[in-house]
Amino acid sequence: MTPRKSDATIITIGDELLIGQTIDTNSAWMAQELNKIGVWVHRRIAVGDVWKDIWQSLEEESNLSDIILITGGLGPTADDITKPLLCQFFGGRLVVDQEALANVKNIFEVHLKRPLLERNLKQAEVPDVCTVIQNKRGTAPGMWFEKKGKIFISMPGVPHEMKGMMTSSVLPKLQEIFQLPPIVHRTLVTAGIGESFLAERIKDFESTLPANIKLAYLPNYGMVKLRLSTRGNQAKMVAELEAEFDMLKQLVADVMVVDEDKNMTQVIGDILLKEKKTLSTAESCTGGYIAHLLTSLPGSSQYYLGGAVAYANAVKQSLTGVRAETLEKYGAVSRETVTEMAEGVLRETGSDYALATSGIMGPDGGTPEKPVGTVWVGIAGKEETATHQFQFRFDRQRNIELTANYALNAMRRYILGA
Amino acid sequence: MTPRKSDATIITIGDELLIGQTIDTNSAWMAQELNKIGVWVHRRIAVGDVWKDIWQSLEEESNLSDIILITGGLGPTADDITKPLLCQFFGGRLVVDQEALANVKNIFEVHLKRPLLERNLKQAEVPDVCTVIQNKRGTAPGMWFEKKGKIFISMPGVPHEMKGMMTSSVLPKLQEIFQLPPIVHRTLVTAGIGESFLAERIKDFESTLPANIKLAYLPNYGMVKLRLSTRGNQAKMVAELEAEFDMLKQLVADVMVVDEDKNMTQVIGDILLKEKKTLSTAESCTGGYIAHLLTSLPGSSQYYLGGAVAYANAVKQSLTGVRAETLEKYGAVSRETVTEMAEGVLRETGSDYALATSGIMGPDGGTPEKPVGTVWVGIAGKEETATHQFQFRFDRQRNIELTANYALNAMRRYILGA
Numbered sequence: 001m002t003p004r005k006s007d008a009t010i011i012t013i014g015d016e017l018l019i020g021q022t023i024d025t026n027s028a029w030m031a032q033e034l035n036k037i038g039v040w041v042h043r044r045i046a047v048g049d050v051w052k053d054i055w056q057s058l059e060e061e062s063n064l065s066d067i068i069l070i071t072g073g074l075g076p077t078a079d080d081i082t083k084p085l086l087c088q089f090f091g092g093r094l095v096v097d098q099e100a101l102a103n104v105k106n107i108f109e110v111h112l113k114r115p116l117l118e119r120n121l122k123q124a125e126v127p128d129v130c131t132v133i134q135n136k137r138g139t140a141p142g143m144w145f146e147k148k149g150k151i152f153i154s155m156p157g158v159p160h161e162m163k164g165m166m167t168s169s170v171l172p173k174l175q176e177i178f179q180l181p182p183i184v185h186r187t188l189v190t191a192g193i194g195e196s197f198l199a200e201r202i203k204d205f206e207s208t209l210p211a212n213i214k215l216a217y218l219p220n221y222g223m224v225k226l227r228l229s230t231r232g233n234q235a236k237m238v239a240e241l242e243a244e245f246d247m248l249k250q251l252v253a254d255v256m257v258v259d260e261d262k263n264m265t266q267v268i269g270d271i272l273l274k275e276k277k278t279l280s281t282a283e284s285c286t287g288g289y290i291a292h293l294l295t296s297l298p299g300s301s302q303y304y305l306g307g308a309v310a311y312a313n314a315v316k317q318s319l320t321g322v323r324a325e326t327l328e329k330y331g332a333v334s335r336e337t338v339t340e341m342a343e344g345v346l347r348e349t350g351s352d353y354a355l356a357t358s359g360i361m362g363p364d365g366g367t368p369e370k371p372v373g374t375v376w377v378g379i380a381g382k383e384e385t386a387t388h389q390f391q392f393r394f395d396r397q398r399n400i401e402l403t404a405n406y407a408l409n410a411m412r413r414y415i416l417g418a
Numbered sequence: 419m420t421p422r423k424s425d426a427t428i429i430t431i432g433d434e435l436l437i438g439q440t441i442d443t444n445s446a447w448m449a450q451e452l453n454k455i456g457v458w459v460h461r462r463i464a465v466g467d468v469w470k471d472i473w474q475s476l477e478e479e480s481n482l483s484d485i486i487l488i489t490g491g492l493g494p495t496a497d498d499i500t501k502p503l504l505c506q507f508f509g510g511r512l513v514v515d516q517e518a519l520a521n522v523k524n525i526f527e528v529h530l531k532r533p534l535l536e537r538n539l540k541q542a543e544v545p546d547v548c549t550v551i552q553n554k555r556g557t558a559p560g561m562w563f564e565k566k567g568k569i570f571i572s573m574p575g576v577p578h579e580m581k582g583m584m585t586s587s588v589l590p591k592l593q594e595i596f597q598l599p600p601i602v603h604r605t606l607v608t609a610g611i612g613e614s615f616l617a618e619r620i621k622d623f624e625s626t627l628p629a630n631i632k633l634a635y636l637p638n639y640g641m642v643k644l645r646l647s648t649r650g651n652q653a654k655m656v657a658e659l660e661a662e663f664d665m666l667k668q669l670v671a672d673v674m675v676v677d678e679d680k681n682m683t684q685v686i687g688d689i690l691l692k693e694k695k696t697l698s699t700a701e702s703c704t705g706g707y708i709a710h711l712l713t714s715l716p717g718s719s720q721y722y723l724g725g726a727v728a729y730a731n732a733v734k735q736s737l738t739g740v741r742a743e744t745l746e747k748y749g750a751v752s753r754e755t756v757t758e759m760a761e762g763v764l765r766e767t768g769s770d771y772a773l774a775t776s777g778i779m780g781p782d783g784g785t786p787e788k789p790v791g792t793v794w795v796g797i798a799g800k801e802e803t804a805t806h807q808f809q810f811r812f813d814r815q816r817n818i819e820l821t822a823n824y825a826l827n828a829m830r831r832y833i834l835g836a
Contacts, residue, residue, distance in 0.1 A: 018458075019603075020447060020450030021679075023442070024442060027438070027442075028440065029438060032438030033433075033438075034438075035437050041436045041437075042436065043434065044463065044464035045462065045464075077613060089636065112612075119618065120614055160813055174820075192616040196535055197535075215497070218439050218440065219493075225439070281706075286713075287713025288708070288709025290706070290708040291705050291729075292705055293704075294705070295704075295727075295729060295818075296705070296814070298780070298781055298782065300705075304729055304730075305729055306728050306733035307726070308726055308737060309713075311719060311722055311724030312719065312722075312767070314723065315724040315725070319726060328831075348733075348737060349736065350732065362441075364717070396714070403567055410515075
């Protein structure tokens with residue numbers, strides 16, 4: 001069978017996306033998963049709950065793409081118009097799907113233990129011209145249409161419902177139909193070097209890359225990911241990609257965090273698991289964000305013990321044992337305070353390593369000596385304590401995120417003795 | 419002057435948006451700010467760093483919209499092609515902008531204290547057919563073009579740089595040019611009631627709304643926001659909107675959290691500030707996420723003291739004073755444990771209120787008696803301790819977010835005695 005073309009557009013539907021009340025996280029996840037099976041997303045469109053705008057985007061995108069993935073607008077309320085629109089667009093009429101109906105009833109009777117409303121029953125209706133994609137995580141079924149050789153897939157906008165459908169139905173079916181070479185990526189992560197310095201360092205490498213291998217820079221909060229990609233997984237192509245990737249690794253060896261597409265917390269988790277060591281935290285300025293990043297990973301309880309959110313000075317004293325004299329003499333944002341915080345939480349939790357942060361995240365609280373963005377990080381181990389000072393110059397949210405990533409990278413280097 | 423039309427499209431450029439390595443948070447912020455001055459974003463498009471795709475989207479969107487806002491693709495590396503493309507699209511040639519050049523030099527010499535590279539100097543080049551938007555937060559200048567009565571604005575994709583340009587230059591200039599009625603929103607937040615039950619309750623209200631007032635449902639992690647909007651701020655229209663909003667508030671009074679567009683942590687912060695009370699936390703399953711939400715708000719140090727991330731059982735004992743017998747007899751996920759966690763952290767920090775969480779977030783760790791999604795929440799005050807049990811059925815990330823919102827809502831009701 002000749003492989004069919006497999007360019008995709010993602011259309012997300014909902015006024016909430018256009019007035020800025022919702023950030024679209026679905027598209028990124030969908031694009032990642034589609035990439036893995038070799039489907040290239042070349043456009044993403046967001047439109048409101050407006051009949052003519054949705055209709056127009058369906059017409060336009062079907063001229064540009066082979067696969068049109070649609071999320072949103074399938075809820076039980078009056079502003080959700082996607083289903084009747086799709087029904088008309090594909091020339092069908094709404095009929096009750098028995099399996100979807102049984103699913104809606106089951107969710108209400110067994111899980112929610114609430115009476116079923118008329119509007120919920122309507123969720124089991126689908127156009128008679130689609131193949132139904134059952135929703136195991138919610139009430140709105142998905143719909144698969146084909147028209148003039150193009151595929152249209154409509155799914156709910158609720159992330160975990162969409163993900164369930166993609167994983168169990170949509171991706172396997174697309175894989176079966178298209179049989180295309182997957183896109184092969186090799187990614188490495190650097191920290192502590194800016195995008196333009198990195199580009200300067202590898203410009204000769206970049207200019208001599210074979211045409212079928214593409215390099216991308218992906219900067220993110222003090223880290224830059226470098227990604228090489230090629231389309232196709234024949235042994236020769238993969239070997240060529242690997243050879244280029246090895247060369248790239250050598251060029252950035254001193255600033256490389258890991259030679260995989262992992263985030264900093266995964267890298268640290270891997271190291272701690274391998275070394276059978278534990279970690280605790282004492283956070284002032286990051287206010288629990290580092291703990292949140294660490295505990296977002298499944299299995300983190302194997303190496304992360306917890307610690308203190310030592311936000312107020314009194315809590316720095318009571319939970320991490322910082323001395324009142326230290327706070328008075330040097331201030332909360334100081335080498336001395338983060339040293340005592342790290343050593344204190346290490347002692348209290350019995351962990352092998354401890355990470356402490358204290359800084360001024362803004363917008364207020366800066367002084368001429370310690371302006372907004374001043375951060376101290378302390379790292380304690382059984383033998384010694386290291387400290388670092390950073391200076392950021394951004395807004396509160398970004399300062400918190402940058403502090404977390406810089407502190408975790410300092411932690412990583414400390415553990416590795418690098 | 420007759421108001422010009424003011425429909426906008428946001429075009430975001432970058433392969434990272436199409437392979438899913440970056441979540442687009444810029445568009446939501448831009449849409450919110452544009453809405454406030456009466457500009458309606460009716461489409462958002464994301465395209466890759468591909469010449470023909472960018473070119474095509476510029477042509478298409480200029481047929482559909484009056485204002486085309488473009489972000490991304492202005493970096494110093496070879497994959498950033500937006501600037502030469504815009505130069506060609508608008509028929510200009512690249513020239514050095516002296517103010518942008520001085521800015522680039524200043525950033526490198528004064529802030530970064532690093533030598534300036536040739537590729538950074540190139541960032542000061544702009545097409546001679548644009549008005550330059552100076553970038554006070556980075557090296558890449560923005561560009562404002564006009565063609566056939568349409569406005570095109572190109573900005574960097576780095577969020578804080580884009581925000582700086584929007585706030586200081588783009589929004590004021592658009593406001594001056596278009597002079598359109600702003601879109602007026604009134605939003606309230608509900609918690610603890612599903613979207614379809616809410617819709618059922620207010621369906622008569624919804625069906626009798628005047629044509630110029632629009633109702634939207636915005637569900638998000640156990641909360642549903644209801645928003646009424648009208649386009650125009652004449653006294654009569656605003657009064658009509660207020661009257662409808664008052665009616666809506668009465669219909670949902672028992673499940674309403676607040677009658678403004680605020681998130682749960684803002685609401686709790688407001689209550690604590692007003693009552694001059696303080697809060698501490700002891701988090702097991704939420705692993706610092708609640709602390710992070712609270713400390714993300716500027717000024718939270720006025721009412722939030724900190725607390726413990728009591729992830730490991732030993733830390734529940736050492737930092738929050740849970741007794742070994744309690745953990746052994748009832749387990750970490752139990753009414754008894756969250757009671758002792760909340761009371762312990764209240765005692766240790768001296769706060770007026772304390773919030774504790776313990777649960778099984780998944781994917782592993784569930785048992786037949788306590789399946790994944792089982793959560794206990796404890797809330798301590800000076801007089802009494804309340805506990806709640808919740809059962810979620812989602813993935814780890816969503817369970818953490820739902821637990822945080824449910825726990826904070828329980829906290830809010832406890833403080834208010836509701």
